[in-house]
Structure formats: structure tokens, C-alpha cells
Amino acid sequence: MPELPEVETIRRGLERRLCGARVTRVEIREPRLRRRVDEAALRALVGRRVEAVGRRAKYLLADVGEGLCWLMHLGMSGRLLLVPSGEPPGEHEHVRVEFDRAGSLRYRDPRRFGWMRVARVEELDEIAGLGPEALGAEIGGAALRALLRGTRRDIKAALLDQRVIAGIGNIYANEILFRAGVRPTRRCPRLSGADLDRIARATAAVLGEAVARRGTSFSDYFDSDGLPGTFQDVLAVFDRRGEPCRRCATPIKRRAQGGRSSFYCPCCQR
DNA sequence: ATATGCACCTGTGTGC
DNA sequence: TGCACACAGGTGCATA
Numbered sequence: 532m533p534e535l536p537e538v539e540t541i542r543r544g545l546e547r548r549l550c551g552a553r554v555t556r557v558e559i560r561e562p563r564l565r566r567r568v569d570e571a572a573l574r575a576l577v578g579r580r581v582e583a584v585g586r587r588a589k590y591l592l593a594d595v596g597e598g599l600c601w602l603m604h605l606g607m608s609g610r611l612l613l614v615p616s617g618e619p620p621g622e623h624e625h626v627r628v629e630f631d632r633a634g635s636l637r638y639r640d641p642r643r644f645g646w647m648r649v650a651r652v653e654e655l656d657e658i659a660g661l662g663p664e665a666l667g668a669e670i671g672g673a674a675l676r677a678l679l680r681g682t683r684r685d686i687k688a689a690l691l692d693q694r695v696i697a698g699i700g701n702i703y704a705n706e707i708l709f710r711a712g713v714r715p716t717r718r719c720p721r722l723s724g725a726d727l728d729r730i731a732r733a734t735a736a737v738l739g740e741a742v743a744r745r746g747t748s749f750s751d752y753f754d755s756d757g758l759p760g761t762f763q764d765v766l767a768v769f770d771r772r773g774e775p776c777r778r779c780a781t782p783i784k785r786r787a788q789g790g791r792s793s794f795y796c797p798c799c800q801r
Numbered sequence: 802a803t804a805t806g807c808a809c810c811t812g813t814g815t816g817c
Numbered sequence: 818t819g820c821a822c823a824c825a826g827g828t829g830c831a832t833a
Contacts, residue, residue: 532826565809565828589827607827608811623811642810644827684803693828700826750813752826769826790806792824 532752533605535665535698536741537760538589541611544755545636546584548613549593552633553580561625564646565606568626572649576601576628587658588665588697598652606644612637613755636755665698666738672728679719679727686722686730687715688789698738702747702769705794707733709767714800715793716786740765768794 533541554576562568576595583594591611593601605611616635620627626638626647638647662678663670670678678695679686689695690704699707708715710733713726722730746752746760749770753759767777771794772785781798 534826537826604827606810607825609827640810641812642825642827644809682802688803691827702826747826750825789804791827 532607532609533589533746534700534703535586535589535738536703536744536762537746537752537754538586538591538605538698539666539742540745540754540760541605542584542586542591544613545591545593545611548633548755549581549584549630549636551580551582552630554578554595554628555631556627556629558627558629559625560620560627561643564625564640564643565604566646566648568646569648573626573647576649581630588661588693589700590658592655592658595649600650600652600655601647602650602655602657603638603647604645604657606640606642606646608642608751609638609640609645610753611755612639612753612757661693661697662695663697665696665734666742670696670731670734672724672731675727675731676724679722682719685716685718685788686713687793689719690730690734691789691791696734699734701791702749702766703737703741705769706741706767707737709794709796709800710737712800715788715795768796770794 557574557576559568559570562570579595581593582596585592591603595601614635614637616629623641624637624639628636679689682689687704690699711729741762744760744762747762748759749763768783771783773782776796776799779798781796783794784797785792785794
């Protein structure tokens with residue numbers, strides 16, 4: 532479910548409430564996530580204080596001091612919710628972590644594609660292979676060209692490849708390519724300098740606006756306070772098959788690409 | 802190198 | 818109403 536803007540929104544919520552709070556209890560109700568939760572390692576968080584909450588692409592990293600990091604990935608359906616202590620567990624609530632003064636953090640994930648683990652900062656190999664942040668470091672057309680050098684695949688697949696550029700998922704890949712006026716099926720080597728410039732600018736604009744709107748809640752994403760985002764109100768193409776393009780009124784098309792849905796305007800995107 | 806298919810799971814919406 | 822099927826925000830592996 533969550534791409535960079537949703538994870539960033541959750542990060543801000545957790546940072547506001549969890550920084551300085553101490554873990555008092557860890558309960559693992561279902562350790563069989565995408566990767567089995569190391570229960571002993573997670574329980575060893577008890578007594579530690581959250582010093583900072585960071586993000587790398589779609590990963591959340593809570594700094595718990597002494598070079599230790601609590602790493603979380605939300606997969607497709609993962610949610611982190613801060614609730615008052617004593618709140619009874621909801622469905623698919625696999626992990627709950629109690630804090631001394633921040634209430635209770637609940638990890639809920641019906642599909643269990645997410646996971647979490649505690650790691651030493653120097654052994655975070657999961658995030659070592661990620662490409663540059665899609666939002667943050669200013670990636671211009673020239674930088675994008677360098678990142679795509681040598682690949683002949685289509686631009687949509689490249690944008691979704693976290694080793695090329697990190698943080699973009701299926702919603703925002705579609706939205707970025709609409710804003711750039713580029714068909715998702717265009718091959719990377721055939722993109723002009725102007726195309727790459729527009730894609731780079733669209734990436735910053737779309738992700739920036741999505742963060743400002745606190746993410747996309749088109750079915751079941753909510754932030755750590757249970758609030759929806761509002762980017763679904765301005766989606767140009769994603770999940771809009773058959774609906775009129777907001778620019779030219781041509782019906783939006785959908786086609787499967789690499790096993791995922793691509794949405795595009797056949798008139799505005801070439 | 803890369804495309805495809807599948808696997809991991811549950812939930813929801815569709816058409817019959 | 819039930820049932821079968823397609824599809825869902827992500828990743829990672831095996832195979833061609």
C-alpha cells in the first residue's frame with residue numbers, strides 16, 4: 532500500500548509522538564510476516580528510548596540508541612497506528628509496542644507482506660542496495676539519464692525498480708508519467724533529454740504534492756493517527772480507467788505491464 | 802540484462 | 818445468495 536509519501540506521512544506522525552518515549556512492553560501476536568519476526572530481538576527493545584524516526588524510501592527506521600535501529604517495511608497492506616494503551620487489539624494486529632508516555636503502537640497488516648526487525652546500523656543491508664531517494668536529493672534530467680544508462684527496459688519498470696530510484700510505487704509511477712507526458716511503455720534509451728527533464732521535474736512535483744497532501748487514501752491507507760490523505764482527490768490517471776482525462780477528456784486507458792496496472796492518457800502521453 | 806510468471810496473503814468487487 | 822475470478826499501494830525468486 533504505502534509508497535514514499537505515505538511512509539513519510541507515517542514517519543512524521545511517529546516522530547511527533549514517539550521521540551523520547553521509552554518502550555515498556557512488546558507483544559508479538561503473529562510472528563509470521565513476510566519474514567518471520569525475531570521475537571527475542573524485538574522484545575529486547577524494552578527499556579530503550581526512541582531517539583529519532585527516519586525514513587529511507589519505503590522503509591521506516593526508528594533509532595533506538597547505541598547503534599541499534601528498528602526497521603519496518605509496510606508491504607502492501609501494513610499500517611502503523613498510535614492508540615491509547617489498553618485499546619483492545621483489532622483484526623490482523625500482529626505486533627503491539629507499548630510506550631511509557633506515547634500510548635501504544637499497533638502494527639496491523641492483513642496480507643502480511645510487511646515485516647520488521649532490529650538491526651545494528653552498520654548491517655542494514657536491506658537498504659544498502661537502494662538507489663537515490665526519489666524525493667529529496669534533487670534528481671534532474673541529467674542525473675536521471677545517468678541512472679538509466681545501459682538499460683533498455685520501459686520507463687515504468689525503471690521507475691518502479693528501487694535499485695534505480697527508491698520510493699516510487701505503482702500509483703506515483705503512473706502519475707509521474709502522466710505529468711511528464713510520457714507513455715509508460717516508452718523504452719528508456721528512446722527518451723529525449725526533454726523527456727527526461729520532464730520526468731525528473733514531474734517526480735519532484737508529484738511526490739512533493741503527495742507528501743503535502745499526506746498520501747493517497749483510495750481504499751485503505753491511513754496514517755498513524757488514523758487520518759486519510761487527500762492525494763486521491765487529484766489523481767490524474769491511477770485507477771481512472773475509462774474516466775475522462777482531466778486535461779483533454781480522452782478516456783484513460785489501462786494495460787497490464789510487468790504484471791501491474793498502468794494507466795495513461797493515450798492523447799496526452801506519447 | 803530483462804521479461805515473465807509466480808509466490809507470499811487476505812479482502813473486495815465483479816459478473817454469472 | 819453463492820461462487821469463481823480478477824485484482825490490490827510490494828518485493829523477491831526461479832526460469833527462459
